[in-house]
Amino acid sequence: MGAEVAIDGFGPGAQIPLQGGSGLTGATNALASAAYRDSPLETIKDADNEHYKTTIKPGKWEKLFRPDLGEAFSRAVQVRMLGGGRKALVQSFGAEPQPVVEHCLAATHIRRRRDAKLTLVTFVCGVLFLPGLLLWLGVIHLRRMAAGSANKRSSALGTALLYAVGIFALLVLVKLPFDGLLPNYLRAMIVAPVIGWYLAGRICLSAATDLRDRWSGLLGGGGVSAHVPKSVPTDPGEKSAEELRVNLEKLSAEQQSNVVFYAGPKGILGLGTRWGSWALAEELVPQEGREIHDFRAWDLVRKIHDQLTLLERGALKTGFPKPTVKHWIVSPVGEGADEVSRPEGDNIVHYQVKPHEIQRICNEQQFGAGNRHYLGVQFTLWDGNVVLTMMVTVTSLHHTLRIEVTGHALGPVHGLFTSKPKGKSKEVSKTVRFWETKEIPQPLLGTDDIVRLAVRAPLTWYPPVLEFLGGKMSLPEPFGLRHVWAGPLWRNRFMADDAIRMATPVVRAVHTAAIRFLDEHNVDTERFTNRSLVIGGGVQEPGPRKADVYDA
Structure with a gap:
């Protein structure tokens, strides 16, 4: 592993467990399941929230070349997170x-194997008998247009047209003479596309079943692995595999970055909006007969850090989860910013700000332009579906010391990503009790689905053309897999309770550490203690509010 680090400059990011590892599988698997879904692409709009909107660009021949949700999602995620010029x-x-991206790669691999077989079938049974293929495609297209019409007469006309062409084809097969090349070619021209349609249906059904099994397995907790061929280079000449390996390691390294971005009413990107704020601000007065021992903000922050790491210890065995305590550098960006940029320079290594630079920012950049330092304590709950973060910042102005604690909450993954595959069915009226309806099971793949996949297959090797013809989805920016599809937290009573209950012990731990530290440095802590008691009373019943939005 040391040799790899020396080659590309990145450590083994993929091998480092992140924030508890197994506690993140629920949200990770839910997002990864989108790569295997065969739902209509438009359903991704259901997961949009007030801050982030997914864009769907229609294609020129959308009806025939349209992608489904899994195809468009996999393509968009790969381009955005692994592309050479990605932001x-x-x-x-x-x-x-990283597992989400790997599942997108695995889903793309399954579809490309399917498309290779479909391309062969299309060439043998379609291109060699092109007039017959165009005839059948025209009939299917007319039938689709008629079936989509609100006019029942037009819909029935489309079905009658399909039967009429079938009868005509049968007459051609019977009435044509059996001698000669042209009559036999005309027969094959009619029959070959039908045979190709049957073979394509078997190929598509096998792939669709495989994709749905993986979709169901991910949401069922079955631990479905993502098989990504050539993701690990076995030879120095395998440039594509080496490039993929380096990009995945960069992705993991960026995930570990200690730089986050504040975007106004959107809150801290990735951590959610600020729902509560508690500030302890009092004048620094020496104890009677003594002088204050000089200290800096970083000295106090270190004591608070040590106290927060002890949160899981208590007299009662309550199962309080172990928090992740980390120093963050918060960089401001505009509310409408469509991208973020990570800092570079001698003080940055593997997307991480070096400790001495963190200390300098904490002590010196408390006012005016520039980045700010925050001490974060984070709880990842509900199998990764709830991320609760308390951010602590220490500032001083003249003789006033201000210790502020803010609460941030990121809600669960939208319900779209947690829905399991369902069999297709059609609602029809009962024969006798016509005022009642019943569900009739439908095939997993219809004729239109098979035709769509077969027509798309030869073009999957060059996605830009396929996107031009069928359309594509563009991810919301600034993009992160988790926060752009986060659902509301406060509509779930238990999740909201967890956020509210977490505030009290964290605020009190911060105040305890601060008052103890100030007392050791000969500061009169009477005012700080009184103010802490007032805040402690107020935090008994904290209510969520939009603390990032000021009514000014």
Whole structure:
């Protein structure tokens, strides 16, 4: 592993467990399941929230070349997260982005194997008998247009047209003479596309079943692995495999970055909006007969850090989860910013700000332009579906010391990503009790689905053309896999309770550490203690509010 680090400059990011590892599988698997879904692409709009909107660009021949959700999602995620000229990503707190990307690669591999077989079938049974293929495609297209019409007469006309062409084809097969090349070619021209349609149906059904099994397995907790061929280079000449390996390691390294971005009412990107704020600000007065021992903000922050790491210890065995305590550098970006950029320079290594630079920012950059230092304590709950973060900042102005604690909450992955595959069915009226309806099971793949996949297959090797013809989805920016599809937290009573209950012990731990530290440095802590008691009373019943939005 040391040789690899020396080659590309990145450590083994993929091998480092992130924020508890197994506690993130729920949200990770839910997001990864999108790569295997065969739902209509438009359903991704259901997961949009007030801050982030997914864009769907229609194609020129959308009806025939349209992608489904899994195809478009896999393509968009790969381009955005592994592309050569990709922009900076927002960390996916509560989920691990690398497994999601690997499942997108695995789903693409399954589809490309399917498309290779479909291309062969299309060439043998379609291109060699092109007039017959165009005839059948025209009939199917007319039938689709008629079936989509609200006019029942037009819909029935489309079905009648399909039967009429079938009868005509049968007459051609019977009435044509059996001698000569042309009559036999005309017969083959009619029959070959039908045979190709049957073979294509078997190929498509096998792939669709495989994709649905993986979709169901991920959401069922079965531990479905993502098989990505040539993701590990076995030879120095395997440039594509080496490039993929380096890009995945960069992705993991960026996920571990200690730089986050504040975007106004959107809150800290990846951590959610600020729902509560508690500030302890009092004048520094020496104890009677003594002088204050000089200290800096970093000295106090270190004591608070040590106290927060002890949160899981208590007199009662309550199962309080172990928090992740980390120093963050918060960089401001505009509310409408469509991208973020990570800092570079001698003080940055593997997307991480060096400790001495963190200390300098904490002590010196408390006012005016520039980045700010925050001490974060984070809890990842509900199998990664809830990320609760308390951010602590220490500032001083003249003789006033201000210790502020803010609460941030990231809600669960949207319900779209947690829905399991269902069999297709059609609702029809009962024969006798016509006022009642019943569900009739439908095939997993219809004729239109098989035709669509067969027509798309030869073009999957050059996605830009396929996107031009069928359309594509564009991910919301600034992009991070987790926060752009986070659902509301406060509509779930238990999740909201967890966020509210977490605030009290964290605020009190911060105040305890601060007052103890100030007392050791000969500061009169009477005012700080009184103010802490007032805040402690107020935090008994904290209510969520939009603390990032000021009514000014």
